[in-house]
Amino acid sequence: MSFTLEESSDDRLPFLNVLITAQEKGFSTQTHQQRTENLNGESECPQQYLSTTTNAYVLLGSESEQPKD
Secondary structure, eight states, X not given: OOOOOOOOBTTEEXXXXXXXXXXXXXXXXXXXOOOOTTOOHHHHSOHHHHHHHHHHHHHHHHHHTSXXX
């Protein structure tokens, strides 16, 4: 097993998509989120999976609206 050690710089340490900053009383965090406006649904997910998933959510939603006995 191997481990990696990262040193903080300016009391800041990036870890995955989170920036951890040391403060006087603890830590603060900021997350980085990739912009999604450039994603194309058709290129990210084949149409058959998109249709199947959408239909499953519609079915689940309609079943939850049915009165329970």
